Amino acid sequence: MKNYNILFLMALGLLGLFSSCQQAPDKESEKILAAYQDFPKLLDRHESIQQGKEWEHVQNLFGEYRQKLIKDPQDNATRLSLAELFINEARVTGEHGYYYPAALEALNGIRAKPEEKDLHFRALSAKAGVQLSLHDFSSALETATEAVSINPYNAQIYGALVDANVELGHYDEAVAMADKMVAIRPDLRSYARVSYLREIFGDVEGSIEAMKLAVSAGYPGYEQTAWARLTLGRLYEHYRSLEEAEQQFQMVLAERPDYPFAIAALGDIALQRKDYAKAERLLKKAATIIPEFSFYESLARLYKTQGRNQEFQATMDELLQMFREDTESGHDMNLEYAKLYSNLLDDPEKALEYAQKEYNRRPDNIDVNRVMASIYFKRGETELATRRLEVATRTHARYPELADLQMQLAVNR
Numbered sequence: 001m002k003n004y005n006i007l008f009l010m011a012l013g014l015l016g017l018f019s020s021c022q023q024a025p026d027k028e029s030e031k032i033l034a035a036y037q038d039f040p041k042l043l044d045r046h047e048s049i050q051q052g053k054e055w056e057h058v059q060n061l062f063g064e065y066r067q068k069l070i071k072d073p074q075d076n077a078t079r080l081s082l083a084e085l086f087i088n089e090a091r092v093t094g095e096h097g098y099y100y101p102a103a104l105e106a107l108n109g110i111r112a113k114p115e116e117k118d119l120h121f122r123a124l125s126a127k128a129g130v131q132l133s134l135h136d137f138s139s140a141l142e143t144a145t146e147a148v149s150i151n152p153y154n155a156q157i158y159g160a161l162v163d164a165n166v167e168l169g170h171y172d173e174a175v176a177m178a179d180k181m182v183a184i185r186p187d188l189r190s191y192a193r194v195s196y197l198r199e200i201f202g203d204v205e206g207s208i209e210a211m212k213l214a215v216s217a218g219y220p221g222y223e224q225t226a227w228a229r230l231t232l233g234r235l236y237e238h239y240r241s242l243e244e245a246e247q248q249f250q251m252v253l254a255e256r257p258d259y260p261f262a263i264a265a266l267g268d269i270a271l272q273r274k275d276y277a278k279a280e281r282l283l284k285k286a287a288t289i290i291p292e293f294s295f296y297e298s299l300a301r302l303y304k305t306q307g308r309n310q311e312f313q314a315t316m317d318e319l320l321q322m323f324r325e326d327t328e329s330g331h332d333m334n335l336e337y338a339k340l341y342s343n344l345l346d347d348p349e350k351a352l353e354y355a356q357k358e359y360n361r362r363p364d365n366i367d368v369n370r371v372m373a374s375i376y377f378k379r380g381e382t383e384l385a386t387r388r389l390e391v392a393t394r395t396h397a398r399y400p401e402l403a404d405l406q407m408q409l410a411v412n413r
Helices: 002-022 027-038 053-071 076-093 096-108 117-133 137-150 155-167 171-184 188-200 204-217 223-239 242-255 260-272 276-289 293-306 309-328 334-344 348-361 366-378 382-392 400-411
Strands: none
Touching: 053 076, 076 096, 076 117, 096 117, 096 309, 117 137, 117 155, 137 155, 155 171, 155 188, 171 188, 188 204, 188 223, 204 223, 223 242, 223 260, 242 260, 260 276, 260 293, 276 293, 293 309, 293 334, 309 334, 334 348, 334 366, 348 366, 366 382, 366 400, 382 400
16 A cells, blocks of 8 residues: 555656646646546555565556556556456455455456457456356356357366356356366366366365366465465365365465465364364454455354354454445355354344345255255254255265255254
């Protein structure tokens, strides 16, 4: 944020010099000043995630893009670069509610000329990614499909098609898109999609092997590589052992110190081991770095387990406020609300209200059906729970939550 203020003050100084020469500010000067004031800001990063010169580079790029767009608001290439910078900052800082709408606004302002096919394709690809992040899965599928019609030889856009089809419950189509993605470019992103799909279809060992390939394909220290190794650790945590998971999370921090998701993952392991003091310390540390709601969910679970009701309620209030802000910024949070009310607030009626909204949007998704089944079970509606569980298990996924629910329903029949 310091660079932003300096550049803004420099602009004011230049305008002041110009106006002194002209006796009074002209309309062009006023227009430039207004453009500086209205331009989307770059939020300051927490010092733990500035990553040395990386943050300085981001600030310099932002200043460059802003200068170009104030000079020429129709500069499509720079508008796209600004959107991509915002998308990356959303990932790094967790400020999704600010950066994704800002990126979408920049992308929607692009009016590509007929000869700018590649720019139009890249803008559509970025837009599909933002729509996925906002959980607007149907729109993401439409946007990505339009992008493929322009360039069917780009691997990244097939990744968006994989993700959109998975979220909508079109799993066979997702596999077909992943095959195309890998055939074009076998890299971190494509291997990660293969891993995800193998897990969905119950091939846990195959999922782990694919995620290992994703990690190997990445550059040590990069955020994407850290995310891939974090996901590998989560696979170990869910299906093999906490020790193997912990090792992966520590390796993430060795390559990218203070990566908040790895810190929180270690906190979750400490919580499972009932080392509550360590869990609280790590989760709070992660939450001070970025405002990620899953960190607060883990803290709330810790406080609930310990019977620390005042701290639990305070954390839930923060969580609900975060959810409201995300919803106001265009992020669909129905499934997250359903899980929150079901798992932490013990309100299956309210949980069902949100889950039903999500089910109406994507009735074939196995995660949505699993959540619905769990809520129906808590409400004592075992027949409805069984129906939703049949859909949730149709890919033969081996998620621990599914296995637990199957066992509970079997006991209560």
